[in-house]
Amino acid sequence: MTHLHTISAELHTGMLVLAFISISIKIIGDKLGRFPKVTQVLEQTAYVSALSGLIFLIVSAITGLTSTWPKEALLASPLVLNKILFTEFAIVFWTIFLLIRWKYGADLWKSLKLKTLYVSMATGGFLSITLTGSMGGHLAKNESLLDLFLHRAGINTHAVFILSETWIISILAFVFSILIVSILLRKKYRYYKTRDGALQGP
Template sequence: MAAYHHIMAHFPIALLLLASLLLLLRALSNNPALAKLEKSTPILLIFGLLGGIAAILTGLMLWPHEAVLASPMAKNKILFATWTMIAWIGVAAVRLRAGEGIWETNLRWPLVILALLAAGMLSTTGALGGYLMGSPSDFSTLLKLLGWNVYQTFHAPGWALGVAVIAALLILLTGFMKKAR
C-alpha cells in the first residue's frame, strides 16, 4: 500500500506546483505563449486536487490510526495535507470561476498569492512525508531555519486560523463577485 501512496502523492505535487508556476508567470507577463500554456491550469488544478485527495485517503489507510495520533509529526502531516487541499480548492475555485478574464484585472494578484501560499504548504506537507519515511529533504532544512521543530505538534493560535479563514473567504468572495459582473 505504501507504493500506492507514494504514487498518489507525487503526481498531484507535480501538477499543483506546475499550476502555481504557470499562474505566477501568467500574472507577470501577457506573453501569448504563456497565455496559451496557462489555459491548462484548470485541468492541472482539477487533477491535482483529485490526486491530492486520493493521496490523503491512501495515507490514512496506510498507517494505523493509533500510531498516527501518537506521533506529533504524523499529526502535522495530516494537518498540513488538509490545509493544503483547502488552499488549493480556493485557488481552483477562483481560477475556474473567474476564467481567463482574471488576467485583465488586479484580482490576479490575490490568486497568485494564494497559489504561492498553497505551493509552500504543499512543499511543507511533502517534507513532512519525507521525514516520516526517514528521508528528509533539503526543504526540511528551511523549516528548521524558520524555527519549526517538525518533531513537535504544530500549533497555530486561534486568531491566526481566524485570519486565514477570513482571508481565504475574502479571496473567494472577490473571485465570485467579479465573475458575476
C-alpha cells in the first residue's frame, strides 16, 4: 500500500499540473488569437488530465491515511492535518472544475463568468496541490523546494491553520455563491440554447 501511495501521489501531481498548464496555455492562445486547433486539444487534455488526476488524488489520500504512519501519529501532527485540509480543498476545486466542464462542455468558454469560474477552480486546485506537495516533501525528507517562497509569504505549514468564524462564514458564503451562480448560468445557457434552436427551426 505504501508503494501505491507513492505512485498515486506522483501521478495525481503530474496530471493535475498538466491540466492547469493546458488551461493556462489555452487562455494565452485565445487572447493572442493563435493556434486554435492546438488550444482546442489542450482544452480537452485539461479535462481528461483533471479527471485522471482527481481519481489518483483520492487514491493517494486514502492510501496515505491507511498505509503510512499509525493514524494516531498522523492526526497528532499539525503538518499532516494541514496536508489533509489542503487535500480536501484540492478535491473540492477539481471536482467543481470537472462538473462545470461536464455540464457545459466547450461552450463554457463563450461565457465570461463561467470561464472565470472555471479557471478560478483550476487555479485553486493547482495552488492546493502545490502546498500539499510541499508538505509531503517535509514529511518524506524534511524539506521542500517551496520553503523559500512560503517563508517569505509568512506561511508556516508546521502550524495548524485554525480559521476564525469570519473566515468560515466567508468560505461558506463563497461556496454557496458558486453554487448559485452555476445554477443561474445553467438556466441561462439552457434558455439561449432553446431560443437559438427555435429561431433556426427544423
